[in-house]
């Protein structure tokens with residue numbers, strides 16, 4: 001796997017420090033909600049955010065519920081509206097809860113733009129997003145992401161949950177892929 005990486009953008013230790021910082025901010029931001037008896041539900045978007053979820057929740061020092069969704073975009077990639085399908089929905093009811101969406105990367109922004117609208121219709125008390133990465137993409141949908149790990153270039157990146165053709169998710173760092181890897185597929 002390592003030989004397919006062009007450049008490491010964020011090392012294992014960069015990621016660990018940033019995730020810890022975000023977890024501490026989230027702890028401070030939600031302390032009052034929890035103290036007043038409200039629920040905090042972390043919603044992990046599988047599969048890419050699995051590692052980020054596993055790490056960040058261990059830095060959120062509050063009672064927190066876990067839930068998981070699988071969403072995928074489909075249809076004509078030329079369609080600017082982007083269409084998202086829910087393949088696995090939440091198991092819990094989020095009405096009245098504070099929802100924290102845990103995502104690995106915001107690219108076009110369509111996934112989160114759609115998902116926020118969808119989850120808002122279920123009447124949560126609040127929705128916020130924590131995304132490890134936000135790509136610098138022209139025309140990205142307007143997504144209000146409160147917790148961003150790293151603003152990153154619009155390149156083909158893999159590792160720490162992010163894949164290319166379902167590979168490289170288990171790399172402990174995030175790096176760019178050598179172009180010959182994806183052009184030869």
Ligand code: PRP
Nearest residue numbers: 046047048104105106107108109110111
């Ligand atoms: C990736 C990523 C985000 C989404 C971002 O998911 O994990 O969920 O795309 O793209 P967008 O901002 O353009 O909507 P993918 O569908 O590749 O699934 P995965 O999480 O299983 O890797």
